[in-house]
Amino acid sequence: MYDYNEMDSKCPTGSFSYTIKSGDTLYKLARMHNTTVEAITAINPGINPNNLQVGQRICIPKGTTPPTQTCPTGTFSYTIKSGDTLYKLAMTYNTTVEAIMAVNPGIDPNNLQIGQRICIPRGTMPPPTSTCPTGTFSYTIRSGDTFYLLAIRYNTTVEAIMAANPGVDPNNLQIGQRICIPGRVPPTPTCPTGTFSYTIRSGDTFYLLAIRYNTTVEAIMAVNPGVDPNNLQIGQRICIPGRVPPTPTCPTGTFSYTIRPGDTLYQLAIRYNTTVEAIMAVNPGIDPNNLQIGQRICIPGRVPPTPTCPTGTFSYTIRPGDTLYQLAIRYNTTVEAIMAVNPGIDPNNLRIGQRICIPERVPPTPTCDGFFYRVRPGDTFYSIAQMFNISVDRLLAANPHIDPNNLMVGQLICIPRTTMPPITCPGGTVYVVRPNDTLSSIAMRFNVSIMDLMAANPNINWCSLMPGQQICIPRHMPCSAETTSSSAETTPIQ
Template sequence: MRAGDTFYKLSIQYKVSLESILRANPGVDPNNLQIGQVVCIPAATPPQPLCPGGTLYTIRAGDTIYNLANRYNVSVDDILRANPGIDPNNLQIGQVICIPAPRCPGGTLYTIRAGDTIYNLANRYNVSVNDILKANPGIDPNNLQIGQVICIPAATPPQPSCPGGMLYTIKAGDTIYNLANRYNVSVDDILRANPGIDPNNLQIGQVICIPAATPPQPSCPGGMLYTIKAGDTIYNLANRYNVSVDDILKANPGIDPNNLQIGQVICIPCMPAPTPPQPSCPGGTLYTIMEGDNLGSILIKFNISVNDLISVNPNFDPHKIVAGQKLCIPPHKSGICPSGTNPYLITSHDAPQEKLVVAHLAMKFKISISDLMLANPNLAPSDFTVGMKICVPSK
């Protein structure tokens, strides 16, 4: 030690950490260094090599680049490229090198365990022994080493069924849309012929079914398209659909009535169904009941009472709400609570800020909003206010 030396200055001077110097000099008091005192400065730790995607490996006795390449299923050149400047003939015990990841496009890297064989791995991953050997050139199937990394290739998917169509192998740039245009079929036809296919993730080499082009459908304005079945004739179709033979022939110019083909599509003309008249709703609004609607939700939405609704919809059954049904929604008229229920005066405790009073009361008395509204047919949801007398159904 010289005058002015400190462990901190020495760590900077020799490019080692302060902790490394302290570990190398157990028992030395860093706060009481003496001029002339001899201390140990440990060797600087070499930086770890970069190894993106690979594995850092510490050289042990007996290691060579060749046996490491075999063990990790990479080539000697791969290891040398990943470790520029390494001397393959002078590996040092404790030296850290990069073992690059084996190449296994589309497959799975697998680390050999005790008892593994190529045959049982092939069965486990549903691939052939030959597929594994092809994916691992140079592997010795009779001398697998525990810890050795090999590539398990992806299982080859089965060929799709494609009756009447053609099998097509996806190429770079293919999309379902341009294949549909190329083969004169619709995108929906291709998707139906390939259930489970992801149209946004086609893989090069993937085999799909291109269905046969569908012949154009005949025009049939105001009528219906019909597919010929065994035993059909123009005469019995005319009787079945209450049209004349001439009407069917006129709607299908060029058809041969004596040579109908099973699967042939023809037009059956028919009169359009009359449009049902809209219900009358003077002074109100027509509303079409939607999925999920119930009596309570309709009354709350339009702030009307049960009596309001029934007065202008005489055939409406409040116990049978049907989606698609049209209702006349009149303006609300308040009235008197009917008899047959228990009276109740709404208090301030029944008016929480976070929910409707009617919803709070329904929960309080363990009944539905619809039941509470039916018991108060002249009240709209907004009529349920503090101080209002209401009727609560008896349990």
């Protein structure tokens, strides 16, 4: 089985290696690096443009360095960040969505890309760092914050916060946004003698903390006046009666272990060849039903050494979604062979970060007179054949070693070349239709008018576009309002 993530990427002269990141598309990369989708596809044979994988290495043709976008007079350049929308930017910079779109022709307001550069009309200059007036202090919005919760936390009112932050939408607070809170900056609490400072973590409650530190809810509340036990905030500092518990020293014959997500005493007992009772015996007071991530406990036995894989195998670290079956396919071996070099492994309970040994065989490079497609949830041979406008028989013939009744998510199958004759597109660009493309979405993507697109493809049935079908994208001509409005309804590809 061929895996792009594993390939040793050696790019030809005139190109460079690139690692796919979240949100990347070949169209976006072509625009970013001043090249074309066709040129990228040509030097990456077998690449599936509809199923790029984060971490996948591909080659990008070296175009000329794209010029830095120059924004017209009366605007300034802005780089799109996570969570940005044109509406939000319009509110932030005292302008309108229509004004932003007018100075960014061809921008898709529903598909802004992180890192994309756009121009913003100057309503007012970008707002300076907020300086809070006397009698207030600056606060940075965190996850879950609302004006109501902040008013309770800082002993003020929603109205007072709104008065100190004119123009702030209380229903659209953004993480990292700076606002002003009436009052003074609350000092870092100094815990009284006989208590210690504690920082609230995810899942903490006064009840759980009372059990963990051998105290009571009432005692914790007594040394934290004004703290709302029903609204603890991650990162909030409180005081706990007692002394800072020392790092546990595990007795002879045991080793220290730090609880990780998903751990249970039962699973730890199986992993380290002991029993739940033995673990509880060396951890008096431990609550097996309330293990905390980061909690230190003692495990009977010795620290297991890092496994050394025998000759003819290599070490592999389990990642999310891995199964022995998928690893066997990926590395051209069998589940039985993997289990044989990992005695005691539980194939139904693989742990993220767990190290196992994989029998070493060099996976042959598969051949495919077409391109590879990575199976997605819900795919069947029939649905894939329909998607690419080929028969199930042709798909089966191109994949003789694949069981059509047992497709695995992530599995690569070969899509044979279609028999559609190549098209000519003088002065334009040939585009290969992708799933869910429509006449209007293609026109918007390439910033051409619908009438020009239809005129360049007189024999295309736009109501039944098929993935893999080639169409001609004419050179850009300005769209008129009439031609744009004529595309109010277009049937998408199913």
